[in-house]
Amino acid sequence: MSLYMTNLVSRRLYEAAHNGDVNPLQEISGQYPSLLMGGTLFDHPYDLLPEPPLQVAASFGHFDFVVRVLELEPASAHHSDRQGLSALHMAAANGHLNIITHLLQFDSDLCFLCSNDGRNPMHFAAMNGRLQALRLLVGGIEGRYDVKTFLNAKDDLGFTLLHLAVYNQHLEVVQYLLSLEIEVNALNSKGLTPLDLLIECPMVYPKRVRTANFLRGHGAVRSSALSSTTSQEIWARKKDTLMVVASLIATMAFQAVVNPPGGVWQEDGAHINNSSVISSPQAGKSVMAAKSPKLYVFFITFASWAFIFSLMELLLHVSNRVSNSGVVSEALIVYAKYMSTFSLVATYSISAAFLTALSGQDAAGFAFLISITAIFVLLYLFFALRYGFRRRSSPLKKSITFPPPILNRPQ
Incomplete structure (x- = not known):
């Protein structure tokens, strides 16, 4: 197949996922099944899709497209893009509840998938303020897994769900997490508790006060108080x-x-400049x-x-x-x-x-x-x-910058 045709097929599949059009799926998957996994065509290994089609559809909330892809290629549910993001990450980040429900019913082990920075789908729901998505994810693992372990899971920087929700100013998510069995004084890799992050995050003053009151009401303290x-x-x-x-x-x-x-004048007398008396200084006075x-x-x-x-x-x-x-x-x-x-x-x-x-x-x-x-x-x-x-300062003073939330990708 020519390079032109390769790009044409790849672009067609990406646009179908972007628009939620399931009609081209059967034809493309029959001829080029690797594309459903976000892979390459054999003849042109450098032709990559921008994102796997399942992740694109999950990001934009195209439920029918997600269901159809899983029917044609079930393994794509466990496939990740270049950032390590699965379809469940995308759905959780953008709050598409029907897709989250379907993916959890398809395989609840998808909750274990982590991105390249060690974040599971719950992290993305918390950092993007998707309260209902977070509730759904918690409900989906209750009775089958240790919910407390998931709630207190840390990413590669040591951030828990509460760290991310506090920093990104999602007060409703903070309230919900505090009602669960979450460690309110967990330390990240820089030695910061969620309460410490209130000093660093760009919250307006009323939000900061309310969030601080919620945290302190549940026993939150500064990291300095822990030591x-x-x-x-x-x-x-x-x-x-x-x-x-x-x-x-x-x-x-x-x-x-x-x-x-x-210095000071050493003796009393007149200060003369150009034959005229300027002043009569006294000993000990400032020159x-x-x-x-x-x-x-x-x-x-x-x-x-x-x-x-x-x-x-x-x-x-x-x-x-x-x-x-x-x-x-x-x-x-x-x-x-x-x-x-x-x-x-x-x-x-x-x-x-x-x-x-x-x-x-x-x-x-x-x-x-x-x-x-x-x-x-x-x-x-x-x-x-x-x-x-x-970066060279004390761990208690370091500022943390988070990546922007994953929102719907532009056309």
Whole structure:
């Protein structure tokens, strides 16, 4: 057979599966039975169907086509596509209840089939919010298999049905799963419980609160609570490091104030510039205050902020308020850390501007340029460490990205 005819037959079968047209099935299956399995024609081994016809029909909900294919080629029910997806996966993902019922009656062992990432049909029903399909799958295995084993089955990333339903914002599925014998605090391969995923998933606030209440009402906790000793040790190490950094910032800010750029006047007298008296400095007063009073006001303000916010952070650490009041005190520490760091950057920028030969607006512009550059670099490093290098971060902080739900394929 020519390559043209091969492609023509393959395309004809795919379109028949897409449209649910059973008329060409008998003719094509008689001449090319391998195509019903999504295989190749012998003469042209590189001519592959986009998807096996049974999977295509199950995805679009063509019940008659599915029944006819199973009659002509029963083994196709166990056949998977390139992603390891069977017809039951497709039907469960798209919520076609009549096809799910027929496939389970045809062979209930189809529930054991897993995709390339280790997900069975229940995983796909849960992640796509197909509540009725999930109920049907659970009902189909009750009395014959251990339902609890299926409900708590994990994929290759360690995600259970509850993980997938929580992350994909399917609240009705979450409620249904919580009414069954499901492990509410199961950990995935990154050490995250379903409650941990609420922080990472893009839910709107009301949905997140409702889902969190459902989970906590059934005993759900954060992964850190499952290992309190480890969590306390991690926090202790972080607290020691943060206290050292805060002490260094406070020390630098204090030294900047008592020893400002340009030093202090060593004796009383008049400051003369171009034969005119500019000011009458006093011993111990800042040279910068006399030569650039406006710049000195900003310098002393930012240096004082850096000193005050660093002391604030140290006091919060020493008082152990974080371990007692939780999120509020932790937010205060983060706020104090950012304010002290940015204030120190501004203090350095003003000092550098004063020590140059620039004056007036040029000095102010130079200080502003240095500040913006430094702040931009700090923000870049923060976001790079927080999001760009997430794979190297702690397992408790990793973000999980799921593949998109399997929806009906476009024409």
